[in-house]
Amino acid sequence: MNSPEQTPHRILVVDDEPNIVDVISMALRFQGFEVQSAGTGAEALAAVAQFKPHLMVLDIMLPDMEGFDVAQRLGAQRAQVPIIFLTARDATEDKVRGLTSGGDDYVTKPFSLEELVARIRTILRRSGQSDAESNLLVFEDVELDDETREVSRAGVPIDLTATEYRLLRFLLLNPRRVLTRAQILDQVWDYDFGGDARVLETYVSYLRRKLDAHGPPLIHTVRSVGYALRAARA
Amino acid sequence: MNSPEQTPHRILVVDDEPNIVDVISMALRFQGFEVQSAGTGAEALAAVAQFKPHLMVLDIMLPDMEGFDVAQRLGAQRAQVPIIFLTARDATEDKVRGLTSGGDDYVTKPFSLEELVARIRTILRRSGQSDAESNLLVFEDVELDDETREVSRAGVPIDLTATEYRLLRFLLLNPRRVLTRAQILDQVWDYDFGGDARVLETYVSYLRRKLDAHGPPLIHTVRSVGYALRAARA
DNA sequence: GTAGAGCCTGAGAGGAACCTGAGAGCCCCT
DNA sequence: AGGGGCTCTCAGGTTCCTCTCAGGCTCTAC
Numbered sequence: 001m002n003s004p005e006q007t008p009h010r011i012l013v014v015d016d017e018p019n020i021v022d023v024i025s026m027a028l029r030f031q032g033f034e035v036q037s038a039g040t041g042a043e044a045l046a047a048v049a050q051f052k053p054h055l056m057v058l059d060i061m062l063p064d065m066e067g068f069d070v071a072q073r074l075g076a077q078r079a080q081v082p083i084i085f086l087t088a089r090d091a092t093e094d095k096v097r098g099l100t101s102g103g104d105d106y107v108t109k110p111f112s113l114e115e116l117v118a119r120i121r122t123i124l125r126r127s128g129q130s131d132a133e134s135n136l137l138v139f140e141d142v143e144l145d146d147e148t149r150e151v152s153r154a155g156v157p158i159d160l161t162a163t164e165y166r167l168l169r170f171l172l173l174n175p176r177r178v179l180t181r182a183q184i185l186d187q188v189w190d191y192d193f194g195g196d197a198r199v200l201e202t203y204v205s206y207l208r209r210k211l212d213a214h215g216p217p218l219i220h221t222v223r224s225v226g227y228a229l230r231a232a233r234a
Numbered sequence: 235m236n237s238p239e240q241t242p243h244r245i246l247v248v249d250d251e252p253n254i255v256d257v258i259s260m261a262l263r264f265q266g267f268e269v270q271s272a273g274t275g276a277e278a279l280a281a282v283a284q285f286k287p288h289l290m291v292l293d294i295m296l297p298d299m300e301g302f303d304v305a306q307r308l309g310a311q312r313a314q315v316p317i318i319f320l321t322a323r324d325a326t327e328d329k330v331r332g333l334t335s336g337g338d339d340y341v342t343k344p345f346s347l348e349e350l351v352a353r354i355r356t357i358l359r360r361s362g363q364s365d366a367e368s369n370l371l372v373f374e375d376v377e378l379d380d381e382t383r384e385v386s387r388a389g390v391p392i393d394l395t396a397t398e399y400r401l402l403r404f405l406l407l408n409p410r411r412v413l414t415r416a417q418i419l420d421q422v423w424d425y426d427f428g429g430d431a432r433v434l435e436t437y438v439s440y441l442r443r444k445l446d447a448h449g450p451p452l453i454h455t456v457r458s459v460g461y462a463l464r465a466a467r468a
Numbered sequence: 469g470t471a472g473a474g475c476c477t478g479a480g481a482g483g484a485a486c487c488t489g490a491g492a493g494c495c496c497c498t
Numbered sequence: 499a500g501g502g503g504c505t506c507t508c509a510g511g512t513t514c515c516t517c518t519c520a521g522g523c524t525c526t527a528c
Binding site: 071072082104105106126127147148149150161162 | 252253256260264410411414416456458459464
């Protein structure tokens, strides 16, 4: 990690599907967050009081009440806890909008963990509770700015598509470390992605073409394991 | 943010609908204000004494008394605290007009956060308590003057409708930063807007036609995310 | 040195996201 | 009551992403 948090942020994950909760919790813990979870609205309300999270990830469909209701019942203290709503793609999307104020956000299922984590960081950063951690990811002469979504190598701006961006971002978060195919697929692609794992190769190829056009190769293949971001070596 | 306040302004939000309070409070916090809220007139009066806000956002319909009464009971100190009244569209509108003193203002429900924040800033600026922050928003060769509501590109004046103006204003407040569709819709459209999210595309199209007629494109689409105001790239 | 596994990349189908013109409803002003 | 302007809806057309697939290349094990 580029700058480990002094006091880790507490995140409350609320969803009734244990699978989803597990996947998200694991990913967030891995990223250095302190995580607690709840499966119902009632549990969530109790957890907010005890756990005092800095942010909630809140599914809209809960067994006992809608996610909105949870948000509403939090009342005044609510304003202190930004929420990221999880919603199915088809419907509700419009419904969410009116209820998300400037600080909230929503993510449609299925999503990639990369995306969820990125949004969490954005909100924590903006809510000022975060240390003034730069929103700039840097490795060698590559820069990635989350605010503006601008990417450059050696000062030359580079246009990336959404997937290319997520992939590069994940690599930049774990510089020099070897990331397995599974790790990358799990993090960068939607969690229910069931397609051909070879997409990864295609996208690595795309990224290389765009990045390495302006300097020595940075994305290295680690045969039969995965990929790693490394400085070019003599 | 472009110019973080030295000593943040304190805003007191008074409304009996928790939803509204939430939405406003969150939005204002993210804008760098210090916010406190009250749900009744009595609470409001107490909060004014303790919290000493620089400005109040005050709903006219309160469970225990009318917003006007709150204003009146503040008596002498009242003059120090400008008020923005919230009122339902239908009636009262005329009534408000007569009762607002020089420094006050009113906004009819439903409103857009963009509009509310803009009015708050205007009042704070005029009440002299604000830093001499310019009321002129500038990006590249685009200028937007909040006082006169004039917009120009490269010196050429441009006529904008109300919605176009709010949209451009929001973009100018967040130059270079990528704004998601949700953020823009939440901020620029009324908080209860439940319609088709594609209005945004229409209005971006309108704005582009008017703005980019006089120079290189400034409003850039960030596919599957949102829009950003950027300088044209070579 | 050679076979086989692992990896790279070009081409392209399909689809998602986006742009824009046309027009209906509404409000306000006259 | 009529007209003009604004906001929003809708549909057609377009762009450009994503993922699949196949052929060829590279590395490693033996």
